[in-house]
Amino acid sequence: RTIRVWLKRDSGQYWPSIYHTMSSPCSAMAYHHDSRRIFVGQDNGAIMEFHVSEDFNKMNFVKTYPAHQNRVSAITFCLTSEWVISTGHDKCISWMCTRSGSMLGRHYFTSWASCLQYDHETWHAFVGDYSGQITLLKLEQNTCSVITTLKGHEGSITSLWWDPVQRLLFSGASDHSIIMWDIGGRKGRTLLLQGHHDKVQAICYIQLTRQLVSCSADGGIAVWNMDISREEAPQWLESDSCQKCEQPFFWNIKQMWDTKTLGLRQHHCRKCGQAVCGKCSTKRSSYPIMGFEFQVRVCDSCFESIKDEDRTSLATFHEGKHNISHMSMDISRGLMVTCGSDRIVKIWDMTPVVGCSLATGFSSR
Secondary structure (H helix, E strand, O other), X not given: OEEEEEEEOOOOXXXXXXXXXXXXXXXXXXXXXXXXXXXXXXXXXXXXXXXXXXXXXXXXXXXXXXXOOOOEEEEEEEOOOOEEEEEEOOOEEEEEEOOOOOEEEEXXXXXXXXXXXXXXXXXXXXXXXXXXXXXXXXXXXXXXXXXXXXXOOOOOEEXXXXXXXXXXXXXXXXXXXXXXXXXXXXXXOXXXXXXXXXXXXXXXXXXOOOEEEEEEOOOEEEEEEOOOOOOOOOOOOOOOEOOOOOOEEOOOHHHHHHHOOOOEOOEEOOOOOOEEOHHHOOEEEEEHHHOEEEEEEEOHHHHHHOOHHHHOOOEEEEEOOOOEEEEEEEOOOOEEEEEEOOOOEEEEEOHHHHOOOHHHOOOOO
């Protein structure tokens, strides 16, 4: 139930300068650096705004926003429009005026809204929910319109990142995967990234170096090279029989009867997408150019077509050594903060991994 501001002392140690207890457990937070405003979402659905003093030794309460009827899951603040935008477990997105504190609009979904990204220039909001769907909305002063919905994950959406420069949306989910949606290309192009072994809790795209940093619940930290031409994973094809040996699958009663054979279980080759039986897909291989950083099922013919150099990893993997539940990056300094379910906050120097020269935009600390 507490908010704390930690300051780095001359000794190099961090000590709390502010300790504020809330009336309800805190569930989400947004901090606006230039204006030193903090917006804290709570389990009871309210959002509280505070203003931090210039020396970071005092925090003044500003106002409370009655944003939701249930836990607040994500918050963003837009200074130009003076809006605080939030999503919650009451299945809605709300946007409120920070000048008056009044509600401007709400939009409801069929599932809990779990994460949020907002384009400040175009007023577009991306909302991920527990059904695995991402909704793109255009927010207006008192209303909104649904532009499109993105479906590709098999689990709930846990994290989103929007890059307004390249107009790329990245989504992480409980199905352990990340999808890059090329919104600016307007061709429906999607890239699948699979390298985590637990749900992806947080992602951050570094536009200057074309790298994606992702963290998972098992403590895994991955840095993906997105500055190469990657291949889209194919759509899985449907068939009543193996598309290699033509043996029937177990639901194909007619062909089983005609051929007097037992039906086989259906699998799919991750490289070509064909429906195959187990005998025709005995091999496993990684294929990083398509996002498969660990070994996945491929049909025997695709396995033969994959060269050794095709298996070269296009990501680096690191151990966070705690169950990461939240991550935030200061891209200008190459610093990353992770919070764990073990109640520990870690600060990482990411410059050896993501680059730290003036050419990439990072300044020396």
